[in-house]
Amino acid sequence: MQPLSNLAIRDIETLIHPYTQLASLRDSGPLILERGQGVFVYDTEGREYIEGMAGLWCTALGYGNEELVEAASAQMRKLPFGHLFTAKSHDPAIELAEKLKEIAPVPISKVFFCSSGSEANDSQVKLVWYMNNALGRPKKKKIISRIKAYHGVTIASASLTGLPNNHLDFDLPIAGILHTSCPHYYRFGRDGESEEEFATRLADELEALIEIEGPESVAAFIAEPVMGAGGVIVPPRGYFKKIMAVCARHDIYLIADEVICGFGRLGSMFGSPQLGFTPHAISVAKALSSAYVPIAAVMVPEIMYDALLIESRKIGTFGHGFTYSGHPVAAAVANKTLEIYARDRVIEGVAAKAPQFARRLATLGEHPLVGEARGCGLIGGIELVADKASKRPFEAASMVGPKCVHFAQEQGLIVRFIAGDVVSICPPLVITPAELDELFDRLGRALDLTLDWVRREQIGGT
Numbered sequence: 001m002q003p004l005s006n007l008a009i010r011d012i013e014t015l016i017h018p019y020t021q022l023a024s025l026r027d028s029g030p031l032i033l034e035r036g037q038g039v040f041v042y043d044t045e046g047r048e049y050i051e052g053m054a055g056l057w058c059t060a061l062g063y064g065n066e067e068l069v070e071a072a073s074a075q076m077r078k079l080p081f082g083h084l085f086t087a088k089s090h091d092p093a094i095e096l097a098e099k100l101k102e103i104a105p106v107p108i109s110k111v112f113f114c115s116s117g118s119e120a121n122d123s124q125v126k127l128v129w130y131m132n133n134a135l136g137r138p139k140k141k142k143i144i145s146r147i148k149a150y151h152g153v154t155i156a157s158a159s160l161t162g163l164p165n166n167h168l169d170f171d172l173p174i175a176g177i178l179h180t181s182c183p184h185y186y187r188f189g190r191d192g193e194s195e196e197e198f199a200t201r202l203a204d205e206l207e208a209l210i211e212i213e214g215p216e217s218v219a220a221f222i223a224e225p226v227m228g229a230g231g232v233i234v235p236p237r238g239y240f241k242k243i244m245a246v247c248a249r250h251d252i253y254l255i256a257d258e259v260i261c262g263f264g265r266l267g268s269m270f271g272s273p274q275l276g277f278t279p280h281a282i283s284v285a286k287a288l289s290s291a292y293v294p295i296a297a298v299m300v301p302e303i304m305y306d307a308l309l310i311e312s313r314k315i316g317t318f319g320h321g322f323t324y325s326g327h328p329v330a331a332a333v334a335n336k337t338l339e340i341y342a343r344d345r346v347i348e349g350v351a352a353k354a355p356q357f358a359r360r361l362a363t364l365g366e367h368p369l370v371g372e373a374r375g376c377g378l379i380g381g382i383e384l385v386a387d388k389a390s391k392r393p394f395e396a397a398s399m400v401g402p403k404c405v406h407f408a409q410e411q412g413l414i415v416r417f418i419a420g421d422v423v424s425i426c427p428p429l430v431i432t433p434a435e436l437d438e439l440f441d442r443l444g445r446a447l448d449l450t451l452d453w454v455r456r457e458q459i460g461g462t
């Protein structure tokens with residue numbers, strides 16, 4: 001192993017890294033990035049990598065976008081901070097809220113700003129509780145999420161998240177948050193069950209859960225159109241239609257978590273309509289500002305706004321909001337980002353590149369280590385298995401996924417190993433077709449190196 005650089009030593013003596021095996025990091029050290037341009041990032045040694053994950057599913061316009069830099073610096077010079085508390089406002093937040101209402105796929109009454117996807121979903125939970133108190137149904141408070149969902153890490157959002165690592169030893173989930181089945185046909189479809197039958201069974205399971213809990217106690221259902229961090233899971237056709245019918249029967253408020261899917265990732269502006277999901281409320285973040293500055297939003301319908309008015313009259317104020325809700329620099333960058341998406345037809349570009357992405361992904365699906373290759377638009381995942389026929393996964397301790405990501409890094413590609421033994425791919429939306437081919441070439445080589453290593457080490461009985 002290479003000796004750690006001075007910067008790496010300073011890192012491990014000072015930082016707590018999210019989603020990192022903190023003990024092994026002390027030996028391996030971090031990959032320290034210094035700059036980026038287009039879809040490429042460069043480490044402190046000057047090595048180049050394709051950012052195959054757009055950072056954390058977020059740098060949609062890639063790196064080094066001067067227009068975004070200029071939008072931020074112009075706003076910093078003009079009004080570097082302004083808030084929306086106590087009836088204050090500013091132009092960038094108003095303009096952004098207007099734009100979001102205009103492009104929303106469902107009727108949106110008002111927009112509440114915050115700084116992260118977790119804050120957005122936490123706010124959604126609080127708003128649902130608040131609304132049902134305003135509407136005189138204080139028992140209707142439970143929220144249903146899904147196994148393998150990812151909605152963030154704050155206390156309510158982490159509870160909505162349906163992944164063990166976000167709950168274990170954090171004493172989560174909190175009471176009143178429930179998880180229904182995950183719509184992953186490859187893993188959870190039964191022998192002989194069609195995709196349609198699988199979707200019907202999941203809707204039946206949701207209805208059974210609601211009936212056991214008591215429909216009068218269930219307030220909302222939250223879902224990502226395509227699940228991201230839980231393993232890049234595209235639900236079967238017709239899934240949301242069936243789920244929505246169940247929710248409609250029990251007067252359940254629907255929240256779409258568009259934090260990854262929003263702003264073009266799947267090839268259209270929002271993932272919900274593409275997947276046949278018609279929510280009442282929407283959470284967005286990440287690509288809203290191409291991640292150049294933190295900003296997120298909660299988009300709510302008229303029924304929610306009416307409830308906020310009722311509570312405001314009763315209590316005297318709407319007692320929720322963050323210092324950085326609608327931060328003017330973040331809002332200015334988001335406004336510019338949305339302008340660029342429209343002007344440069346970025347989302348149409350995603351739709352145009354999606355077939356190439358799907359073709360290259362499908363080819364990886366034939367690799368001996370890959371059980372399923374799946375995706376939509378410019379997001380994909382390859383699920384690693386020890387045995388293709390039985391879908392048997394590798395033992396977690398064998399570290400095959402992390403090894404594959406390590407080989408990819410050696411090949412000059414950043415990808416990520418996520419829940420469900422999946423290597424995920426989610427490049428900036430502006431990636432060119434040639435860069436996309438290069439990304440998949442590098443990933444293919446990483447898979448071959450992983451297979452050689454698995455065979456050499458006789459891991460997983462292959």
Ligand SMILES: Cc1ncc(COP(=O)(O)O)c(C=O)c1O
Nearest residue numbers: 116117118150151152228259260
């Ligand atoms: C779908 C989804 N929702 C919410 C979040 C949480 O966002 P943040 O990390 O900004 O809190 C994420 C983060 O990856 C996400 O993918």
